[in-house]
Amino acid sequence: MDFGEPTDFELSEFLKIDEWFGDDPASFAPIIAAMEDPFYHSDGGLGVGDLSGTSGPNEGSSTSNEGGRPVKKKDVKERFAFKTRSDIEILDDGFKWRKYGKKMVKNSPNPRNYYRCSVEGCPVKKRVERDREDPSYVITTYEGIHNHQGPY
DNA sequence: CGACTTTGACCGGCGC
DNA sequence: GCGCCGGTCAAAGTCG
Numbered sequence: 001m002d003f004g005e006p007t008d009f010e011l012s013e014f015l016k017i018d019e020w021f022g023d024d025p026a027s028f029a030p031i032i033a034a035m036e037d038p039f040y041h042s043d044g045g046l047g048v049g050d051l052s053g054t055s056g057p058n059e060g061s062s063t064s065n066e067g068g069r070p071v072k073k074k075d076v077k078e079r080f081a082f083k084t085r086s087d088i089e090i091l092d093d094g095f096k097w098r099k100y101g102k103k104m105v106k107n108s109p110n111p112r113n114y115y116r117c118s119v120e121g122c123p124v125k126k127r128v129e130r131d132r133e134d135p136s137y138v139i140t141t142y143e144g145i146h147n148h149q150g151p152y
Numbered sequence: 153c154g155a156c157t158t159t160g161a162c163c164g165g166c167g168c
Numbered sequence: 169g170c171g172c173c174g175g176t177c178a179a180a181g182t183c184g
Contacts, residue, residue: 096156098155098156098157099156099157099158100157100175100176100177101158101159101175101176101177102158102159103173103174103175105174106173112174114175114176118155118156
């Protein structure tokens with residue numbers, strides 16, 4: 001996520017929520033539920049895009065790989081990211097997340113956190129990163145759909 | 153006692 | 169062919 005650098009994708013991929021719902025993290029629940037709704041990623045009304053082609057993992061190989069194309073990372077799941085103005089990145093959206101990695105971003109002095117749903121069988125992954133120019137803002141990226149009906 | 157967090161190292165892919 | 173990059177896993181430690 002290179003902010004400030006116009007590449008193939010920018011903030012347009014993200015749902016910018018400048019107007020935070022408030023200080024209640026529970027407000028996330030409906031949001032997550034909304035992104036899981038077929039209606040959303042059906043019409044693509046939200047920022048559910050194809051980041052798979054970002055680096056072009058399959059663009060150059062299309063030369064002679066139309067048939068048995070070695071789709072490796074092609075099965076990109078729904079990706080939904082939004083920017084939020086918050087002081088903490090560990091906003092509990094109602095789900096249980098287990099951190100499985102931390103990494104430093106080049107364009108950002110801030111580390112990137114990798115979370116995953118604690119529920120077994122849940123392929124949902126969450127990526128939390130701070131804005132490079134506005135530490136007050138947090139970029140939360142959700143990937144995948146929850147296997148279980150709800151966090152409760 | 154169980155579950156989760158933390159850091160470092162490892163892996164695979166892409167670019168040059 | 170090598171280097172870089174992002175992403176993931178694993179072991180130990182900590183917290184409740």
